[in-house]
Amino acid sequence: MAMRRAATIGLILVAGIALAGCTGEPSGSPSGPASGSPSPSASTPAPTSTGDAADADEALLPIPADEIRDWAETAVPSTGAEGSTPILSGWLSENTSPHQKTLLQSQEAGAYQAQLACRGDGTITLTVGELDEEQPSAEPIVCANETIAFDVTTAATGMQIVMDLEGAPAIYALSLQRMS
Known part of the structure; x- marks a missing residue:
């Protein structure tokens, strides 16, 4: 378990260094690190609380935390085309x-799938x-063990993405593709 936690923390540190200068703004209860940039990196938030509760939550995930990034790439594949952003992924508990x-401060204004x-x-x-x-202002998207496609339109540069969990631990993956 210590090895997995060290690997997860290492991933977070690498993602944090890559995202230097970006703003994450956790609020409410202690939360995993939020990240954002014009081209965010896929990352798995590490639990911020330590001890048995965090370990128990991680044990309830449908797949091991260190496999979330690979799952995300197949769950919501990015086309890699111009206008697509790297996949955001992680887990909440x-x-x-x-x-x-997550604040994407340099995300171009426009319509996204x-x-x-x-x-x-x-x-x-x-x-x-x-x-x-x-x-x-957009209606919330509620996701319960499924994959959902929806449209997002912004009028100004930048975008905020807010995720709230209710219930048991869950993993997520989010991709954005700019529409022509």
Whole structure:
């Protein structure tokens, strides 16, 4: 378990270094690291609380935490074409990170096709909107052990993505493809 935690922390540190200068803004209960950039890296948030509760939550995930990134690439594949962003992925749990806010400060304004995949017994509610919105104006997307495609449109540069978990731990993957 210590080896897995060290590997996960190492991944987070590498992702953190790659995303230097980006803003993540966790709020509410302690949360896993939020990351954002014009081209975010796929990362698996490490639990911020330590001890038995975090380990118990991780044990409830549908796949091992260190396999989430590989799963994400097949669950919501990125086309790699111009306008696609790297896949955001990770896991949420009530004891470690039930709320995550990601700010993509340099994301171009426009229309996007998004795909959200989630697995596990928990329900993830996702909202996407403009950076400066207190509450995103778009209707929330509720994901419960499924994959959902939906449209996102922003009028200004930047985007915020907020995920909230209800229930058991769950994994997620999110991709965005700019529409022509």
